Amino acid sequence: MFDAAVLSQHFKAAAAASGRDASTGYYGPSRRFRSRDRRTDLSAFSEGACKVLVAAVEAAFADPQGGSLSQGWKSSMTNKKMITIATAVITVFAIITIAAVMLRSSANAQSDESHYMPQYTSSGEMILPKNNIWRTWVFVGAPLTPNALNNGAASFPEYHNVYMQPWAYEEYTKTHEFPEGTIMFKELQLTLPPPQFKDGSRQEPSGRGYFGGPFNGADVTVKDSKRFAATGNWGYFDFNHFEPKLPMTKVLARDKCAFCHIGSAKKDEVWTQFYRILDQP
Numbered sequence: 001m002f003d004a005a006v007l008s009q010h011f012k013a014a015a016a017a018s019g020r021d022a023s024t025g026y027y028g029p030s031r032r033f034r035s036r037d038r039r040t041d042l043s044a045f046s047e048g049a050c051k052v053l054v055a056a057v058e059a060a061f062a063d064p065q066g067g068s069l070s071q072g073w074k075s076s077m078t079n080k081k082m083i084t085i086a087t088a089v090i091t092v093f094a095i096i097t098i099a100a101v102m103l104r105s106s107a108n109a110q111s112d113e114s115h116y117m118p119q120y121t122s123s124g125e126m127i128l129p130k131n132n133i134w135r136t137w138v139f140v141g142a143p144l145t146p147n148a149l150n151n152g153a154a155s156f157p158e159y160h161n162v163y164m165q166p167w168a169y170e171e172y173t174k175t176h177e178f179p180e181g182t183i184m185f186k187e188l189q190l191t192l193p194p195p196q197f198k199d200g201s202r203q204e205p206s207g208r209g210y211f212g213g214p215f216n217g218a219d220v221t222v223k224d225s226k227r228f229a230a231t232g233n234w235g236y237f238d239f240n241h242f243e244p245k246l247p248m249t250k251v252l253a254r255d256k257c258a259f260c261h262i263g264s265a266k267k268d269e270v271w272t273q274f275y276r277i278l279d280q281p
């Protein structure tokens with residue numbers, strides 16, 4: 001009969017390949033916006049499903065007495081039942097495989113490159129987008145608060161390179177509203193050391209000024225009116241003000257970040273007054 005242990009082993013492997021990250025306990029974002037990893041997940045799942053199928057067929061046709069397949073086939077009426085069961089199993093897995101292939105093509109159509117959405121762990125921490133993907137987004141501006149001009153320790157040192165997803169930018173230019181799921185990703189970057197002048201500036205061939213040095217952590221805001229209603233529809237995350245950035249981090253209380261944005265940012269908690277392309281889209 002079926003080898004239950006073999007079947008369950010294969011099935012577990014297929015399920016594991018289908019999405020759960022053992023290190024974070026994270027199951028992935030909503031179906032609609034699953035990342036490009038999902039394509040690999042799905043092929044792994046199909047592969048897993050095929051293994052289960054093969055194991056099931058082998059188990060169904062194996063003779064319990066250890067005889068060959070054909071002897072087992074001819075020798076007993078119970079084998080007919082096995083064939084029926086095997087057919088049922090084949091049908092079920094064929095359906096699973098077809099479903100997986102169909103889901104895979106829909107994932108291709110809506111990959112995270114074209115519509116990146118914030119991702120969270122099961123306990124609600126925001127996950128740092130992978131592969132520095134924000135650096136491929138729309139660059140909206142770079143306020144600069146050098147340490148040397150802020151008693152040696154700026155609150156957000158020093159360049160604030162701000163990015164948002166291209167799809168969100170496109171929608172903003174049409175509606176003048178930040179859509180749900182917008183991420184404002186502020187990557188901090190130090191000025192190029194060593195400073196040559198008291199104000200931290202340097203003389204370079206293009207002139208005296210500030211030049212890009214090492215990356216220095218990130219602050220991030222996310223628009224989600226359901227999740228972050230308490231802080232005016234935006235969630236605030238500090239991924240460190242130094243490197244390396246945290247792989248994930250929890251949302252911060254109103255009195256840590258949101259109060260200041262709510263108080264003086266020009267548009268919907270975003271300081272559009274400092275980003276020309278958002279202030280005059």
Ligand code: HEC
Pocket residue numbers: 143144145160162184185186219220221236237238252256257258260261265269270271272274
């Ligand atoms: C005292 C006021 C203040 C506090 C507190 C504050 N911010 Fe900001 N934040 C600003 C200002 C001003 C800007 C725009 C100018 C700049 O970056 O220098 C900004 C810009 C940002 C941006 C870029 C997008 C935007 O809204 O312009 C992000 C992301 C951000 N802050 C996240 C955070 C996070 C996360 C915290 C808490 C850890 C925080 N901020 C705390 C004043 C504040």
